[in-house]
Amino acid sequence: MADRRPIESWLTDMDGVLIHEGVPIPGADAFLKKLRESGKPFLVLTNNSIYTPRDLHARLDRMGLDVPVENIWTSALATAKFLDDQRPGGTAYVIGEAGLTTALHDIGYVLTDHDPDYVVLGETRTYSFESMTKAVRLINGGARFICTNPDETGPSTEGPLPATGAVAALITKATGKQPYFAGKPNPLMMRTGLNAIGAHSETSAMIGDRMDTDVLAGIEAGMKTYLVLTGLTGPGQIENFPYRPSRVVDSIADLVERI
Numbered sequence: 001m002a003d004r005r006p007i008e009s010w011l012t013d014m015d016g017v018l019i020h021e022g023v024p025i026p027g028a029d030a031f032l033k034k035l036r037e038s039g040k041p042f043l044v045l046t047n048n049s050i051y052t053p054r055d056l057h058a059r060l061d062r063m064g065l066d067v068p069v070e071n072i073w074t075s076a077l078a079t080a081k082f083l084d085d086q087r088p089g090g091t092a093y094v095i096g097e098a099g100l101t102t103a104l105h106d107i108g109y110v111l112t113d114h115d116p117d118y119v120v121l122g123e124t125r126t127y128s129f130e131s132m133t134k135a136v137r138l139i140n141g142g143a144r145f146i147c148t149n150p151d152e153t154g155p156s157t158e159g160p161l162p163a164t165g166a167v168a169a170l171i172t173k174a175t176g177k178q179p180y181f182a183g184k185p186n187p188l189m190m191r192t193g194l195n196a197i198g199a200h201s202e203t204s205a206m207i208g209d210r211m212d213t214d215v216l217a218g219i220e221a222g223m224k225t226y227l228v229l230t231g232l233t234g235p236g237q238i239e240n241f242p243y244r245p246s247r248v249v250d251s252i253a254d255l256v257e258r259i
Contacts (some may be wrong), residue, residue, distance in 0.1 A: 005226060007258070009041040010200035011073075011190065014056075015210030016231020017045065017252055025230050026123040028219030032065055034259045042071055043196035045190075047074035047149035047183040047213065048215050049122035049164070050097040073193040076103040076122060081192045083109065083146065087117055092140050092146075095131050095167075098238030100148060111196025113138070121171065121179065122148040123164050132167065136174045145171070148184030152215070184213040190221035205246075207255065210234060217244045225233045228252055 004036020012018065017145040018028040035042045044067050053072035060067050071137070076096070080103035083090060089108050094101055099112060100195040102121040119135045139145050145168075152165035168179050183189050194201060201222035211230020218225035229235055230252070238248065249255060 005203050007102040007205045008037060008203040009197060010207065010259070011045055011218075011223070012252070013209060013214045014044050014060075015048075015233075017116045017228050018065060019060070019063060020230060022063070024065055027256060029065055030256050031252045031259070033144065034157045034256050036066070037257050038130070038136055040259065041199045042251045043193050043197055044071060045073050045083055045193060047075045047151050047182070048154070049074055049079070049100045049103075049148040050124065051099045051184075052102050053077070055099065071197075073189070073196065074099055074103075075189060076100040078186075078189040078192050079120065079146060079148045079182040080104050080107045080109075082180075082188060082191060083107065083120075090117040092116050092120045093135065093143065093180045094122070095124060095127070095135060096122055096148070097124050099123075099212040101215065104105055115141070116143050118146050119143045119148045119171075120148070120182055121153065121168055125161075127162070127167055132171060135171055139171065139175045139177050145175070145177050145179040146155060147183075148178040148226045150181045150185075151183075154175070185220065187221035188226055190217050190223065194221070196232065211238060211241045211243075211245070215241075216243065218245075219243055226255060228254075233259040 055068045055074050056216045057069045076099040082179045084107040091110045091112050093113045119138050148164040153160040154163040205224040206218030207226045211233045215225045225245040227248045
């Protein structure tokens with residue numbers, strides 16, 4: 001595919017692109033350093049809604065990766081932005097961790113289990129039968145169903161864990177109500193992220209390790225897309241999808257000189 005206008009801003013996924021199981025991927029530090037020195041707007045994205053940007057900044061810093069707080073964009077922030085646009089000053093019953101509850105508090109939302117406007121489902125390591133039952137009853141009672149992301153599993157050192165998409169499926173089965181997913185592959189997450197850094201899709205690129213979330217979201221947001229082969233999608237799987245990234249590279253190290 002021919003190159004379009006020069007890339008003036010970069011969005012990159014975190015897990016599988018910059019880090020893998022808590023260890024930086026070779027080239028990640030050089031890529032981030034080059035971005036900071038260039039002065040070009042950039043964001044590090046994650047569908048994981050557990051952590052606040054400040055938490056993620058500290059976690060990355062311990063790994064030797066310097067990403068300023070304002071350059072981190074999570075599905076929790078995208079969800080909060082969506083709800084603030086849809087119903088400012090609303091109420092929500094939340095299943096999730098500090099990343100999600102903090103994002104909703106910051107936009108002025110009241111978190112409650114009494115007749116909320118929304119049930120908002122995010123990532124947590126402690127999904128409980130009690131909280132899922134409460135969510136089902138509130139949705140049946142008229143609350144709108146929102147999810148931070150559709151990922152069905154998440155990574156851990158012991159193996160895959162059930163994630164937001166899997167729990168959302170359970171709640172959908174019990175209520176008959178489909179959720180609205182704010183995170184990738186919804187291009188909403190990309191567009192709100194681009195707006196946050198004053199960037200335009202025509203001159204932006206998305207780097208990811210998953211065809212079904214990162215690349216799809218980038219394509220639908222009108223961005224150039226790079227697939228790295230250090231994460232979930234292997235080279236033999238690309239042809240399984242009806243769309244293709246703009247470029248396929250071995251790792252983030254191959255993109256340092258493109259900045």
